[in-house]
Amino acid sequence: MKLLHTADWHIGRTLNGYSLLNEQKHAFKQILQLAKDEKVDGIVIAGDIYDRSIPGTDAVTTLDSMLREINLTNKIPIYAISGNHDGAKRLNYGREWMEFTNFHLNTLLDEAFTPLETEDTQIFMLPFFDPMDARVYYKEQGMDEDDVKNIHTINDAMELVLADMYKLFAPNKKHLLITHFSVTPSADQEIELTSETSSKVGGLATLTASQFDKFDYVMLGHIHTRFASPSENIRYSGSPIKFNVKEARLKNKGKGVDIVNITPDKITTEFHEIRPQTDLIVLEETWETLLDPTFYKTQPTKSDWFAITVKNFDRSKHINVRAQLQEIYGTVVELDYENLRKDTTAKIADKNISELSPDSIVEQFFQSVTGNDLSKEQKRLVDSIFVDLRKED
Numbered sequence: 552m553k554l555l556h557t558a559d560w561h562i563g564r565t566l567n568g569y570s571l572l573n574e575q576k577h578a579f580k581q582i583l584q585l586a587k588d589e590k591v592d593g594i595v596i597a598g599d600i601y602d603r604s605i606p607g608t609d610a611v612t613t614l615d616s617m618l619r620e621i622n623l624t625n626k627i628p629i630y631a632i633s634g635n636h637d638g639a640k641r642l643n644y645g646r647e648w649m650e651f652t653n654f655h656l657n658t659l660l661d662e663a664f665t666p667l668e669t670e671d672t673q674i675f676m677l678p679f680f681d682p683m684d685a686r687v688y689y690k691e692q693g694m695d696e697d698d699v700k701n702i703h704t705i706n707d708a709m710e711l712v713l714a715d716m717y718k719l720f721a722p723n724k725k726h727l728l729i730t731h732f733s734v735t736p737s738a739d740q741e742i743e744l745t746s747e748t749s750s751k752v753g754g755l756a757t758l759t760a761s762q763f764d765k766f767d768y769v770m771l772g773h774i775h776t777r778f779a780s781p782s783e784n785i786r787y788s789g790s791p792i793k794f795n796v797k798e799a800r801l802k803n804k805g806k807g808v809d810i811v812n813i814t815p816d817k818i819t820t821e822f823h824e825i826r827p828q829t830d831l832i833v834l835e836e837t838w839e840t841l842l843d844p845t846f847y848k849t850q851p852t853k854s855d856w857f858a859i860t861v862k863n864f865d866r867s868k869h870i871n872v873r874a875q876l877q878e879i880y881g882t883v884v885e886l887d888y889e890n891l892r893k894d895t896t897a898k899i900a901d902k903n904i905s906e907l908s909p910d911s912i913v914e915q916f917f918q919s920v921t922g923n924d925l926s927k928e929q930k931r932l933v934d935s936i937f938v939d940l941r942k943e944d
């Protein structure tokens with residue numbers, strides 16, 4: 552069995568207000584062509600298909616035509632799960648009838664316990680979920696109330712989920728997992744090349760590779776670079792395109808997808824690069840250099856996008872800085888000046904409230920307003936409110 556592993560498409564994403572749709576379409580064409588050339592048995596999309604839970608109409612029509620082209624025009628099966636950016640319930644729309652064309656889509660925890668079976672392989676598809684989802688699920692499964700309340704972290708939840716999956720393992724078959732989480736090589740290691748998500752916050756705490764070692768191969772989404780892959784058999788494909796300047800800065804930046812070849816004796820991974828249509832070029836130069844023709848004539852001006860930091864710059868002495876740079880370079884998606892309170896912007900960008908679990912938002916809010924931590928009783932109350940809310944969802 553041969554699968555193409557990709558993740559984190561984030562269709563509908565913008566970069567400082569600039570749409571990335573054309574770039575995403577360009578990457579998609581290469582992914583589809585590769586799938587056809589390699590005659591794969593399926594395309595795995597390991598979560599964060601859309602950039603947001605309520606995607607814009609242009610994002611919806613773009614994704615629709617991509618999936619149609621894979622699955623209807625080219626009859627290639629799709630194995631997709633939702634990530635933390637997707638709206639699980641919305642994305643679930645059409646799930647049952649899409650099965651008829653081998654478009655397999657899991658967005659809810661309870662769907663993860665029915666693996667897809669081929670003659671020699673079981674494919675488990677575990678969408679992103681948080682500890683609260685696990686509480687709701689296990690409560691519905693009739694788990695003891697006290698045990699349900701002991702599910703606090705994603706580690707607690709994952710232990711239960713994986714144990715239940717292992718029970719379903721058919722002997723003599725290969726076992727694959729598709730999922731969307733931060734997974735590190737070992738417990739004391741933190742992932743530096745994170746997605747926009749800090750690996751330490753709330754329900755998004757990291758998992759460790761050893762938890763998954765009963766699987767023959769794990770295809771991950773969530774972290775946008777394949778260099779964060781925790782092991783040879785537990786792999787991030789990374790996103791097909793660069794989404795921000797931080798990513799463009801990374802030296803080992805080639806974006807792409809994996810071709811995973813599963814045979815009875817071994818599983819091999821082959822990386823295939825996806826070339827950008829419009830690359831994102833990061834420049835950190837002085838004003839004099841930036842305006843010097845001998846410098847900018849060596850740059851892909853007017854074709855690629857630029858993120859520019861002007862070094863040693865006294866802004867008060869210049870006007871229309873952006874206009875001047877755009878005149879030379881074309882699209883300047885980000886303009887920054889050296890020594891201008893970089894610390895504060897970094898902090899704000901780190902604390903993306905949508906990445907926190909609901910209970911930790913309440914905890915942090917309470918902490919910042921009162922200066923005190925929630926008491927045990929208060930925590931219990933917050934927990935039960937969220938469990939009840941989730942049931943109503």
Ligand SMILES: [Mn+2]
Nearest residue numbers: 559599746773
């Ligand atoms: Mn992502």
